[in-house]
Structure formats: C-alpha cells, structure tokens
Amino acid sequence: xxxxxxxxxxxxxxxxxxxxxxxxxxxxxxxxxxxxxxxxxxxxxxxxxxxxxxxxxxxxxxxxxxxxxxxxxxxxxxxxxxxxxxxxxxxxxxxxxxxxxxxxxxxxxxxxxxxxxxxxxxxxxxxxxxxxxxxxxxxxxxxxxxxxxxxxxxxxxxxxxxxxxxxxxxxxxxxxxxxxxxxxxxxxxxxxxxxxxxxxxxxxxxxxxxxxxxxxxxxxxxxxxxxxxxxxxxxxxxxxxxxxxxxxxxxxxxxxxxxxxxxxxxxxxxxxxxxxxxxxxxxxxxxxxxxxxxxxxxxxxxxxxxxxxxxxxxxxxxxxxxxxxxxxxxxxxxxxxxxxxxxxxxxxxxxxxxxxxxxxxxxxxxxxxxxxxx
Ligand code: 13P
Ligand code: SF4
Numbered sequence: 278x279x280x281x282x283x284x285x286x287x288x289x290x291x292x293x294x295x296x297x298x299x300x301x302x303x304x305x306x307x308x309x310x311x312x313x314x315x316x317x318x319x320x321x322x323x324x325x326x327x328x329x330x331x332x333x334x335x336x337x338x339x340x341x342x343x344x345x346x347x348x349x350x351x352x353x354x355x356x357x358x359x360x361x362x363x364x365x366x367x368x369x370x371x372x373x374x375x376x377x378x379x380x381x382x383x384x385x386x387x388x389x390x391x392x393x394x395x396x397x398x399x400x401x402x403x404x405x406x407x408x409x410x411x412x413x414x415x416x417x418x419x420x421x422x423x424x425x426x427x428x429x430x431x432x433x434x435x436x437x438x439x440x441x442x443x444x445x446x447x448x449x450x451x452x453x454x455x456x457x458x459x460x461x462x463x464x465x466x467x468x469x470x471x472x473x474x475x476x477x478x479x480x481x482x483x484x485x486x487x488x489x490x491x492x493x494x495x496x497x498x499x500x501x502x503x504x505x506x507x508x509x510x511x512x513x514x515x516x517x518x519x520x521x522x523x524x525x526x527x528x529x530x531x532x533x534x535x536x537x538x539x540x541x542x543x544x545x546x547x548x549x550x551x552x553x554x555x556x557x558x559x560x561x562x563x564x565x566x567x568x569x570x571x572x573x574x575x576x577x578x579x580x581x582x583x584x585x586x587x588x589x590x591x592x593x594x595x596x597x598x599x600x601x602x603x604x605x606x607x608x609x610x611x612x613x614x615x616x617x618x619x620x621x622x623x624x625x626x627x628x629x630x631x632x633x634x635x636x637x638x639x640x641x642x643x644x645x646x647x648x649x650x651x
Pocket of ligand 1: 449492520
C-alpha cells in the first residue's frame with residue numbers, strides 16, 4: 278500500500294531539472310509508504326526484532342530515513358550514520374545479512390565490500406539524483422577526454438561509475454583526500470556533485486574539472502531566504518551540508534557531512550541552529566541535543582520550484598513494512614556483477630584505508646601516490 282504523504286503541500290507536477298539531471302520524483306513520492314498506526318508500528322517493530330535474530334541480520338540506516346528505522350537500527354545493535362560509516366560498519370559486522378535503509382548506492386557499496394553477504398533494501402527503486410545524473414557511458418567518455426586526471430567520484434554513484442574511478446570519497450573525507458591528491462601533484466576529474474566539487478576546489482585550490490550533477494534536495498536551499506532567517510534568529514549557528522550551493526555554504530558557521538553536522542551541533546556553544554540538509558537529520562539532532570533548537574533552512578522563496586523540499590523522496594521510500602517484508606521473504610536483494618564489484622572495490626578500499634590511516638595519525642601525504650608537481 279502506497280500513497281503520497283502530506284509532508285509537502287505542493288507536489289511536483291513536472292519532472293524537475295537539477296543541473297544536467299532530469300528527475301521525476303513524482304514516482305518516488307507515490308511510493309512513499311503510508312504512515313502505520315501506533316498498533317501497526319509496534320507489531321512491525323516486534324516482527325523486525327524477531328526476524329533480525331532469526332536471519333542473523335543487522336540494520337544499517339542513514340540519518341535521512343524515517344526515525345523508526347534509525348531508532349530500531351540502534352536498538353538492535355545496528356547503526357545509523359553517514360554514508361562512510363555505513364560502508365565501514367557493513368563490511369566489519371559479522372552478520373551474514375545487511376538490511377540497508379537508505380538509497381541504492383548505499384546497498385551497492387555494502388555488497389561490493391561484502392560480496393559474500395546478503396544485502397537487502399526495503400525498496401530497490403530508492404535512488405539518488407546524483408546517481409541518476411551520471412550514466413556510465415557518458416561518464417566514461419568524459420574520463421576518456423581527460424586521461425591526465427585522477428578520477429575522484431562521490432559515493433552517490435552506480436557500481437559501474439565507481440569501477441571507472443581511481444578514488445571514491447564521501448562528504449566526510451573528500452576534503453582530506455583531494456587535498457592529499459593535490460599535494461602529491463594530481464589533477465582531478467570530479468563527479469558527479471558540482472556543488473560539493475566546487476566547495477572542495479575552493480577549500481583546497483586543487484586543479485579540478487567537474488561533472489554537472491546536483492542533489493535535488495540540497496540544490497533547493499536558498500541563500501537569500503537563509504539570510505532573512507538568520508536575521509530572525511541572530512544567535513543561531515548555521516550548519517550546512519556541502520552538497521548545497523556555494524552562496525548557501527558561504528553563510529555557514531560549519532560545513533560538513535551528516536555526521537559532521539551532528540558533531541558540530543553537539544560541540545558548538547549555541548542554543549539555536551539553522552540546518553541546511555535533509556530534514557530526516559532533525560531526529561538525531563534533536564534527540565542528542567534536547568536543550569537545543571533546530572530550524573530547517575529555507576527552500577522556498579522567489580526562485581523555488583517547490584515548497585519545503587528538504588526531504589529526499591528516495592530516502593522516504595524506506596519504511597517499517599518494507600523492511601519486515603524483505604527480512605521475511607529475502608526479497609529486494611542487491612546484486613552486483615562480481616567482476617564489476619571487484620573493480621569497483623579498489624577505489625572504495627582506497628578511501629577506507631586512507632580514512633583509517635588518517636584516524637590512526639598517519640600523514641595524509643603518505644597515503645596517496647606522489648606523481649610529482651603537475
Ligand atoms: P553523507 O555521506 O553526509 O551521509 O551524505 C549522503 C547523502 O546522500 C547526502 O545527501
Ligand atoms: Fe541523493 Fe540528495 Fe537524496 Fe542524498 S539527499 S540520496 S544526495 S538525492
């Protein structure tokens with residue numbers, strides 16, 4: 278059973294253009310599960326707890342999915358995290374089945390890292406505008422035009438695009454990796470998120486060329502309206518995910534991945550925060566910071582194409598009923614061609630080794646091959 282949920286008072290009537298990407302999100306909104314009643318929720322949660330044990334399975338959830346899927350993951354020994362930690366946790370956990378609540382690239386990354394495990398997702402059609410906007414044939418041709426560049430791709434891509442890359446990054450490690458590449462003399466081909474890419478370029482000064490992709494959620498945040506909101510809340514700190522446009526990032530007190538935003542909210546000495554990322558993030562921000570106030574950054578205004586768009590329609594497709602169903606039946610299993618998976622694993626392993634070594638105190642410069650000054 279599916280229906281359009283009333284989070285938004287304006288539904289997308291047209292396929293929306295997001296940079297080079299045309300995304301018909303109406304399909305995704307139509308597949309968002311109906312909110313279950315209290316009794317149904319309790320029964321579904323009990324069933325999921327039981328099935329997780331019976332199937333030797335663990336939940337791996339992203340911060341943007343429904344609060345029920347975040348809380349249940351933590352309560353049952355799984356994880357709710359950013360995309361980097363989801364990948365690492367899934368790889369290292371002994372469970373033989375991973376139930377990934379998020380979008381398809383997250384399930385695929387888990388499968389690539391753990392080909393021997395079964396990876397299930399509540400809805401296999403949950404995708405991402407960045408992944409949709411970077412088809413492998415066109416991307417491969419773009420890479421062929423720049424043979425002198427090191428290919429760095431964002432995690433929000435297909436297995437085939439990952440397999441064509443040298444390095445994978447997520448928003449929590451992209452700065453460190455590109456900075457190290459620059460210092461080792463690399464020129465970078467970056468894909469697919471142009472906003473994240475231009476943020477990295479501004480911060481590192483690296484020589485980069487960009488694919489023209491964007492996240493349909495973060496692309497909607499509006500600097501003009503954010504400035505007006507800041508005037509309403511003059512003491513508020515602004516936390517921004519770097520998939521947002523440059524003029525929004527310029528207004529930030531802290532820029533970071535989803536886990537970076539959470540960390541900043543916990544560490545910053547402020548009571549009010551304006552948050553420019555998917556509003557699924559509010560659940561964790563509020564439960565971990567009960568004394569603080571979190572306000573959604575504006576997506577509306579003169580240039581807006583929708584009202585309050587700050588929620589990913591594909592993340593919203595994940596629900597308790599879908600999760601219980603896949604655990605019960607084994608449906609919605611992620612498959613990645615084994616030889617493609619082997620190739621796609623190289624850049625992912627590089628990223629995980631880089632971040633682990635950095636955490637252990639190794640110098641970033643020693644973690645990438647030096648090709649001399651460009
Ligand atoms: P994080 O890696 O920051 O969790 O971001 C994933 C994502 O899809 C953001 O839109
Ligand atoms: Fe992709 Fe944006 Fe959704 Fe993240 S929020 S999964 S980047 S469309």
